[in-house]
Amino acid sequence: MFIAVSAVLLVAIALGLVRAFRGPTLYDRVMAANMIGTLTVLMVAVLGFMAERPEFLDIALVYVLISFVSTIAVLRVYASRVSMQGSDRK
Amino acid sequence: MEHLIDIVLLGLLMITGFAIVRMKSLLAVAMLTSIYSLLSASLFVVLDAVDVALTEAAIGAGISTILMLATVALTRDEEKAPRHTPLLPLAVVTVTGAALIYGTLDMPHYGDPAAPVHQHAASAYLHDTPGEIGVPNVVTSVLASYRGYDTLGEVTVIFTAGAGVLALLGYRTRRRNIQGPGIRKLVVLRVIAKLFFPLILLFALYVLFHGDYGPGGGFQAGVIFATGFILYALAFGLGNAQRVIHHPLLRIMAAVGVLIYAAVGIEGILLGGKFLEYGVLADDPVTGQHLGIMLIELGVGITVAAVMLIIYYGFVSRQD
Amino acid sequence: MMQPLLDVLSWICLLGGAIFLLIGAIGVLRFPDFYTRLHAVSVCDTLGAGLVLVGLIFQGGLSLVTVKLLLIFYFMIFTGPTAVHALAQAALQSKLKPLVDDHEPR
CATH class of the missing domain: 1.20.120.1200 (NADH-ubiquinone/plastoquinone oxidoreductase chain 6, subunit NuoJ)
Structure with missing residues (x-):
């Protein structure tokens, strides 16, 4: 059962990767990265149950916090970039 | 599978x-x-x-x-x-x-027990850790105790890197707090940042002191600690973050971490052991190991967090 | 007596979560523009992730594992929507136009 869930997670990660490659805007890529972050957290949690290693959850916990901060970071950097140029792109 | x-x-x-x-x-x-x-x-x-x-x-x-x-x-x-x-x-x-x-x-094949790497020191570490050090996480015992010299070297490298970035990028104090055009639009982010900031710091401390038992240790804890402050700086601006943790303080902290580590080593010499021998720090060698590992992890964490923030401040204070 | 019931509940939650995650991922790939894709992402972030975590909680029982899972759940419930909100805000601010149907309503 855990195997089925992790297979679904892998498929979803692959679909998110396709979106990250295709773009077309930076926001699509950030969105895809954010989604892959969520999926990775779940993947690590499920793998922890599969391998019966509950300390994997510490890693999942770090991921949740870190991937949130990096999403916010890219948005803030990009926002300051856009407001500096005063024009939009694509 | x-x-x-x-x-x-x-x-x-x-x-x-x-x-x-x-x-x-x-x-x-x-x-x-x-x-x-x-x-x-x-x-x-x-x-x-x-x-x-x-x-x-x-x-x-x-x-x-x-x-x-x-x-x-x-x-x-x-x-x-x-x-x-x-x-x-x-x-x-x-x-x-x-x-x-x-x-x-x-x-050798993946997971081959006869591979040379499992024959040499690794088996000794795995075998001796419960008796000599008494730490469930063997990675921590290898990193902090058996290979304490290497880790001291790594922390020094990180300290040097921080000093190098400081020398190259310099640092400008942000007098006024430059706010982007849409302060109003940051309300949600600010509430969430306020909610998460203490939790991230708490979690960093958990990773630091739980490193003996689970995954984690000084390096990871320092990075997570710095990330918490970076979240604060992203939500409230760099000026406000610097009011919480000053740049001169960071420079002192980066040095203090390395000094704590080295001081633990010298303390071992003073108590009649060798450099970085933790066993002599307490009456019972295993308790001494625990104490020594805890102290050096603390030193590593302080240096890593301070250096990460120095680098972040250095980069961001130059964007104008 | 309780264990089979909990197992069944947890399987249902895990399966439901997996289905929602898959739907969300397909939506992210297939929807025509950025703002519609955001909807799909939020399905993943909240419902899909939430159901998977609840399913794991049923497996974990009363232990430290469950506390950690609840913490992850708590963080996710807050970070997911905040990230999506910040994304939409940033995209709007940079004048990324939503795709709209230009035809007059009949």
């Missing part, structure tokens, strides 16, 4: 690597490298390398993405077109790659 997951993850990693090479927009490349480290961290989890996975999550997906973004913000967004033909580099890479693949043919 786990092999299948390994192969799929490795395939995804390879595709991501190609996409990073092909991508021209540097911000997009920064995003993809963050995805790359998330994927490789899940690979480490599948391979049961819990401490490495935690490090990769905190450093690869978190702080290095943020620092890469801060660097891109100082330069241009687009990659320059190369001015030379790619044929010679391609040939060099192909030959090197072929040589490396040829080299792997002689390597």
Whole structure:
């Protein structure tokens, strides 16, 4: 059962990767990265149950916090970039 | 089954690597490298390398993405077109790659218990750790106790790197707090940042002091601690973050961490042992080991957090 | 007596979560523009992730594992929507136009 869930997670990660490659805007890529972050957290949690290693959850916990901060970071950097140029792109 | 997951993850990693090479927009490349480290961290989890996975999550997906973004913000967004033909580099890479693949043919199989690496010191570490050090997490015992010299060297390297960045980038105090055009629009982010800031710091302390029992330790804890402050700086502006933790304080803290580590080593000499011998720190050698590991992890954490923040402040204070 | 019941509950939650995650991922790939794709992402972030975590909690029982899972759930419930909100805000601010149907309503 855990195997089925992790297979679904892998498929979803692959679909998110396709979106990250295709773009077309930076926001699509950030969105895809954010989604892959969520999926990775779940993947690590499920793998922890599969391998019966509950300390994997510490890693999942770090991921949740870190991937949130990096999403916010890219948005803030990009926002300051856009407001500096005063024009939009694509 | 786990092999299948390994192969799929490795395939995804390879595709991501190609996409990073092909991508021209540097911000997009920064995003993809963050995805790359998330994927490789899940690979480490599948391979049961819990401490490495935690490090990769905190450093690869978190702080290095943020620092890469801060660097891109100082330069241009687009990659320059190369001015030379790619044929010679391609040939060099192909030959090197072929040589490396040829080299792997002689390597022992994955998980082979007769591999040389499991015969030499590793088995001694695994065997002696419960009796000599009494720490459940063998990685921590190797890193902090058996290989304490190496870790001291690593912390010194990090300290030197921080000093180098400080010397190159300099540092400007932000007198006024420059706010972007849409302060109003940051309300949600600010509430969430306020809610999460203490939790991230608390979690960093948990990772620091729980390193004996689970995955974690000074390096990861320092990075997570710095990430908490970076979140604060992102939501409330760099000026406000600097009011919480001053730049001169950071410079002192970066040195204090290394000094704590070295002081623990010298304390061992003074108490009649060798440099970085923790057994003499308390009456009972195992308690001494615990105390020593705790103290040096604290030193590592302080230095790493301070250096990460110095680098972040250095980059961001230059964007105007 | 309780264990089979909990197992069934947890399987249902895990399966439901997996289905929602898959739907969300397909939506992210297939929807025509950025703002519609955001909807798909939020399905993944909240419902899909939430159900998977609840399913794991049923497996974990009363232990430290469950506390950690609840913490992850708590963080996710807050970070997911905040990230999506910040994304939409940033995209709007940079004048990324939503795809709209230009035809007059009949």
